[in-house]
Amino acid sequence: MVSLQHRAKPTPARAAPKAPAPATPLDASAWVEAAFDLLAEGGIDAVRVDPLAKRLGVTRGSFYWHFKDRDALHKAMLKQWRKAATYQVGDRIEREAADAGEKLRRTLALPYSGPKAKRAAAIEMAIRFWARRDEEAAHAVQLIDHQRLLYYAKLFAERGHAPDAARRRAYLFYAALMSEAIIVTDEQTDIRHELADLVIGTRDEG
Amino acid sequence: MVSLQHRAKPTPARAAPKAPAPATPLDASAWVEAAFDLLAEGGIDAVRVDPLAKRLGVTRGSFYWHFKDRDALHKAMLKQWRKAATYQVGDRIEREAADAGEKLRRTLALPYSGPKAKRAAAIEMAIRFWARRDEEAAHAVQLIDHQRLLYYAKLFAERGHAPDAARRRAYLFYAALMSEAIIVTDEQTDIRHELADLVIGTRDEG
DNA sequence: GCCCTGCCATACACAGGTGTATGGTGATCC
DNA sequence: GGATCACCATACACCTGTGTATGGCAGGGC
Numbered sequence: 001m002v003s004l005q006h007r008a009k010p011t012p013a014r015a016a017p018k019a020p021a022p023a024t025p026l027d028a029s030a031w032v033e034a035a036f037d038l039l040a041e042g043g044i045d046a047v048r049v050d051p052l053a054k055r056l057g058v059t060r061g062s063f064y065w066h067f068k069d070r071d072a073l074h075k076a077m078l079k080q081w082r083k084a085a086t087y088q089v090g091d092r093i094e095r096e097a098a099d100a101g102e103k104l105r106r107t108l109a110l111p112y113s114g115p116k117a118k119r120a121a122a123i124e125m126a127i128r129f130w131a132r133r134d135e136e137a138a139h140a141v142q143l144i145d146h147q148r149l150l151y152y153a154k155l156f157a158e159r160g161h162a163p164d165a166a167r168r169r170a171y172l173f174y175a176a177l178m179s180e181a182i183i184v185t186d187e188q189t190d191i192r193h194e195l196a197d198l199v200i201g202t203r204d205e206g
Numbered sequence: 207m208v209s210l211q212h213r214a215k216p217t218p219a220r221a222a223p224k225a226p227a228p229a230t231p232l233d234a235s236a237w238v239e240a241a242f243d244l245l246a247e248g249g250i251d252a253v254r255v256d257p258l259a260k261r262l263g264v265t266r267g268s269f270y271w272h273f274k275d276r277d278a279l280h281k282a283m284l285k286q287w288r289k290a291a292t293y294q295v296g297d298r299i300e301r302e303a304a305d306a307g308e309k310l311r312r313t314l315a316l317p318y319s320g321p322k323a324k325r326a327a328a329i330e331m332a333i334r335f336w337a338r339r340d341e342e343a344a345h346a347v348q349l350i351d352h353q354r355l356l357y358y359a360k361l362f363a364e365r366g367h368a369p370d371a372a373r374r375r376a377y378l379f380y381a382a383l384m385s386e387a388i389i390v391t392d393e394q395t396d397i398r399h400e401l402a403d404l405v406i407g408t409r410d411e412g
Numbered sequence: 413g414c415c416c417t418g419c420c421a422t423a424c425a426c427a428g429g430t431g432t433a434t435g436g437t438g439a440t441c442c
Numbered sequence: 443g444g445a446t447c448a449c450c451a452t453a454c455a456c457c458t459g460t461g462t463a464t465g466g467c468a469g470g471g472c
Contacts, residue, residue: 060430064430
């Protein structure tokens with residue numbers, strides 16, 4: 001068994017992460033997806049070519065085919081994140097809920113549980129920490145935050161708040177949403193679901 | 207000039223960071239302090255012995271005198287953080303403000319400006335991201351959060367809120383406080399100082 | 413004046429990561 | 443059925459970091 005085949009076995013080597021079975025060839029988006037896993041686990045500095053290649057079951061040769069260098073991957077990740085984050089804002093919920101109050105309430109109820117949400121939260125944190133030293137990352141974060149705050153403010157405005165009050169409410173709402181990725185409560189001191197009324201408000205006070 | 211002195215020049219090599227002139231010998235706390243700088247800049251993985259030594263103007267030989275290994279430094283950092291964070295909660299403000307409302311208001315007004323606050327915020331974020339994969343870091347964060355939430359809840363209780371409502375308010379207050387380290391507003395869309403009334407509340411709403 | 417101890421430098425072996433150069437596959441087109 | 447191309451493996455030179463072993467300087471006790 002000198003094993004000089006093109007690759008030992010076509011798929012099972014890459015079956016570890018979650019790739020169903022895309023024949024054999026990898027595209028750039030597969031690298032980006034795996035890169036987000038590493039980002040969530042160890043921050044932007046953990047997004048390294050070598051571990052990435054090992055996780056995908058290939059060698060660095062593949063990476064440097066799809067990307068010029070590590071920085072190119074980082075840029076691709078930012079682009080992908082902006083796209084996904086933009087998409088996420090009021091798309092699914094926008095269809096599933098009718099009035100603004102319900103939309104806000106369901107947005108606040110979304111996260112925290114499930115490994116998928118934890119991954120997303122970790123990515124958010126990692127990118128925001130990354131943004132402290134990277135210009136482009138900072139720019140992306142700023143755009144996303146602005147966009148989300150605008151959207152939430154719109155919802156609060158629909159609920160009858162004056163523009164200024166709506167913007168304040170939106171910020172507080174966003175802060176409460178984000179805090180779930182940061183503040184650690186001891187599991188059964190779970191206040192989150194009781195928080196909706198306080199943040200969203202049952203009556204106006206703008 | 208074969209230069210076989212003990213160290214080329216006693217102090218100026220270490221004058222870069224901010225050490226005034228502590229003669230020559232370094233103690234463990236000096237390493238920990240510098241480690242927090244690296245932590246704030248690049249996360250826990252950036253806290254490496256070599257860059258740390260270079261920043262302090264010494265070699266790794268010094269480090270391995272004061273610490274067994276890298277992990278020992280990490281533990282020392284956690285210990286120091288817990289100590290400082292514990293100290294910080296309602297010490298300065300506890301003396302400078304009289305009633306609970308004023309204490310909360312001044313707490314919310316504290317951060318964000320100044321490089322010292324930015325450093326502290328970065329450290330908070332870095333430790334919380336670190337806590338996602340490190341047991342001890344997670345434990346430290348949990349303790350600190352619990353302690354802070356208790357303190358804030360006490361203040362809200364002093365303002366006449368019922369225990370449950372006080373805990374909810376405390377969480378929201380803490381979330382608003384933390385959010386300043388995460389959410390990026392475009393500098394002149396600064397809502398923070400207008401946020402106090404909304405978070406702290408000018409009237410009760412149980 | 414010696415010895416011991418606190419503090420640090422130096423050198424070494426090793427691991428892991430980057431980027432480049434180059435070669436080797438399978439599939440495809442024609 | 444030979445040429446071409448997309449995709450990946452392999453090998454190389456280089457750099458940065460870890461931990462260990464050891465040596466060396468300084469200063470204080472005595």
